[in-house]
Amino acid sequence: MNAAIEFRNVCVATTGGRLLLDRIWLEVEEGTTTAVLGRSGSGKTTLLRTVNRMVEPTSGEVLVDGRSVCDADLIRLRRSVGYVIQETGLFPHMTAERDATLVLEAQARPRAERLRRSHELLEAVGLDPKQFARRYPYQLSGGQRQRVGLARALAAEPSVLLMDEPFGALDPLTRSEMQDMLRALLARLKKTVLLVTHDLDEALYLGDRIVLLSEGKLVANLEPEEFLRSRDPQIEAYIRAFHRGEQSAASVGEKRA
Amino acid sequence: MSGFLTEYGGEIAELTVEHLWLTGAAMFFATAIAVPVGVWLTRRPGWAKPVIGAANVLQTIPSLAMFGFLLPLPWLGERAARVAIIALTAYALLPILRNTYAGIRGIDHALIEVARALGLTGAQRFFKVELPLAASFILAGLRTATVACVGIATIAAAVGAGGLGELIFRGVASVDNRLVLAGAIPAALLALACDSALGLLERCFRVPGPGASADAAR
Numbered sequence A: 001m002n003a004a005i006e007f008r009n010v011c012v013a014t015t016g017g018r019l020l021l022d023r024i025w026l027e028v029e030e031g032t033t034t035a036v037l038g039r040s041g042s043g044k045t046t047l048l049r050t051v052n053r054m055v056e057p058t059s060g061e062v063l064v065d066g067r068s069v070c071d072a073d074l075i076r077l078r079r080s081v082g083y084v085i086q087e088t089g090l091f092p093h094m095t096a097e098r099d100a101t102l103v104l105e106a107q108a109r110p111r112a113e114r115l116r117r118s119h120e121l122l123e124a125v126g127l128d129p130k131q132f133a134r135r136y137p138y139q140l141s142g143g144q145r146q147r148v149g150l151a152r153a154l155a156a157e158p159s160v161l162l163m164d165e166p167f168g169a170l171d172p173l174t175r176s177e178m179q180d181m182l183r184a185l186l187a188r189l190k191k192t193v194l195l196v197t198h199d200l201d202e203a204l205y206l207g208d209r210i211v212l213l214s215e216g217k218l219v220a221n222l223e224p225e226e227f228l229r230s231r232d233p234q235i236e237a238y239i240r241a242f243h244r245g246e247q248s249a250a251s252v253g254e255k256r257a
Numbered sequence B: 001m002s003g004f005l006t007e008y009g010g011e012i013a014e015l016t017v018e019h020l021w022l023t024g025a026a027m028f029f030a031t032a033i034a035v036p037v038g039v040w041l042t043r044r045p046g047w048a049k050p051v052i053g054a055a056n057v058l059q060t061i062p063s064l065a066m067f068g069f070l071l072p073l074p075w076l077g078e079r080a081a082r083v084a085i086i087a088l089t090a091y092a093l094l095p096i097l098r099n100t101y102a103g104i105r106g107i108d109h110a111l112i113e114v115a116r117a118l119g120l121t122g123a124q125r126f127f128k129v130e131l132p133l134a135a136s137f138i139l140a141g142l143r144t145a146t147v148a149c150v151g152i153a154t155i156a157a158a159v160g161a162g163g164l165g166e167l168i169f170r171g172v173a174s175v176d177n178r179l180v181l182a183g184a185i186p187a188a189l190l191a192l193a194c195d196s197a198l199g200l201l202e203r204c205f206r207v208p209g210p211g212a213s214a215d216a217a218r
Helices: A044-051 A074-079 A096-100 A102-106 A111-124 A142-154 A172-189 A200-206 A224-229 A233-242 A244-256 B002-043 B045-060 B063-070 B080-105 B109-117 B122-159 B165-173 B177-204
Strands: A003-013 A019-029 A033-037 A059-064 A081-085 A160-164 A192-196 A209-214 A217-222
Touching: A003 A044, A003 A192, A019 A044, A019 A192, A019 A209, A019 A217, A033 A044, A033 A200, A044 A059, A044 A160, A044 A192, A074 A081, A081 A142, A081 B109, A096 A102, A096 A111, A096 A142, A102 A111, A102 B122, A111 A142, A142 A160, A142 A172, A172 A200, A192 A200, A200 A224, A200 A233, A209 A224, A209 A233, A217 A224, A217 A233, A224 A233, A233 A244, B002 B045, B002 B080, B002 B122, B002 B165, B002 B177, B045 B080, B063 B080, B063 B122, B080 B122, B109 B122, B122 B165, B122 B177, B165 B177
Parallel strands: A033 A192, A033 A209, A081 A160, A160 A192
Antiparallel strands: A003 A019, A003 A059, A209 A217
């Protein structure tokens, strides 16, 4: 196994001494997607952000492609790791085509190259450049904005992609379209993805592995089927929480019958 | 009336230019000081209160007193125009400083985070994200300051710095309302012209949004 991202005994503490991440050991295999589940405040986002050093571990180390991120040049590291967040990630004063290749602009690549790449990227995420390239974020729907956000994260051809609840704010139909698009794209591009999500379905659909965090600790790191079959009380509780609606509707239906 | 204009027309034009020059120079210096300081304050928010407070105090000094204070100072006092420009600069600081600070601090923090995460350097983050997003705010401060300074500059004539105030003071001294108006009307028009010109500029730098000119994006 070839680990693209490796967490070695990573701890992150607040200045008050509270542990946001508590001795995390985790390897993410190259070219796979790992979905990170857990309730709010369980440390999911913090875990993600140690990879591009938006958060510095208090102890332990994070390796990307075998090299400690602390040894890497900060700017170069961040440019080489794609990052997608929920909503608000697009710059309101930039057109889709500029925003998508902002990293290349930061690297002072020529304009012609940026435009070509930007249109290529928009097409890859399912947006027709002719129609969308010159649009500002307010002229795009929520799903379209997330597509531009994804295009931007891919611009510098990163090997690692960090996604923090990328589809969390979308309606279920748009979300499932985005998940299909992402799945197809990842199958083609072979990126190593760390995907933070609240959505069990999304984790099962996109993840090759599922990681569950609870209060900063790693509770599970399993394949999707193993995760569903697990008898671990924390995992069972998590899964139960997702099927409440179905169960309640089913039990109401049984009573009527 | 036409006789009055032929007699004073040249002088009015000359004084208008002088007036504009005093204001323009003051705005130049005020911007050169207040924008960088405002940006610096966003990096050191602890300093914001005392620094903006100090600019606020400057603002409260009555303008005639300010001109009077500065006049006896060695190098400044030699030329009345110097006194006028320094005083006007002092008055222009607050609106520009405050708007620069508030404009940048008001940017959605998530956007700044994204800029960092994308690997923009500090300078790139400032020029590509913060400055464009705060530009219309900063320009609004500049506009407020300019309009105020065009008005205050009329008082500069009291220390002999020239400008349209000269006609007003002369008119008051000789109880000639025509002269007062000959100074006051161009000064008012100048303020209006600056206001609309800077308003136009401000609109150019507005962040595109549903309220702004939607066709600019098509």
